[in-house]
Amino acid sequence: MDVSLLALFVSAFISATLLPGGSEALLAWMVHQGEYSLTPLILSATVGNLLGSLVTFAMGTLLRTRYPLKTLEKSQHQYARRWIERYGALALLMAWLPIIGDPLCFVAGWLGVRFSLSVVTIALGKLLRYLVVAGIFM
Template sequence: MSLLLLFAWAFAAATILPLSSEVALVVEIVRRGDWQVPVLVATVGNVLGAATTYALARFAVTHAPSPSPRVARASALLARYGSPALLLSWVPVIGDLIVALAGAARMPLLPFAFWTTVGKAARYVAVAIAVSQR
């Protein structure tokens, strides 16, 4: 796997596609023998993928259907905790909803980018440290 493929996989995994980027990250860390560059590449790709979801939701908010129970839970989380709720943007399913709701709520871009980056980077660093410890 190359860094370009890792970037693309991490980007796609941050959209509504049902993908996981952790395996791709582990493969690249093992292949390279270091974790810093793969973590950076995966984080940038994953944050840009989330930003795409955020932007699509921001522009599509007027056409949104009635919310499902999962959307209602994510919406309540975002309303209760504000932009720090985006620390959970890496969690499967609910993370994508939180990102989309942040866009639909027209959350300012800087808090969105900051909290999303911190959450996604922390997850990748944790995976990298776990892989490096074996």
């Protein structure tokens, strides 16, 4: 893997965890530069971002396993919980959203949402977001 694609992957991974990141800006810049074809750029960003969200999902699962009676007290978690309870794994299509995306993945793990369906919906939402960003800057 090329260093620039690795940087995009790492940026996307970090952006999907609880840490701030700027994968959209990096993707936009790389698309605008025209040095790479769209497929490796989109794949690198999507896979990195998906894996970061799955780390957050796993953190929720671990918390549920270790502290099954603990409640989700943060307002973001309560909001995410309502979305997950209403829409199930389909709510994870919105995992790319700022502020609410990370709590959605975390709460989905905590609530025990089916992992395979969660992977598919998270990946689809993130892929669509990166396709839109790339399309704007082509």
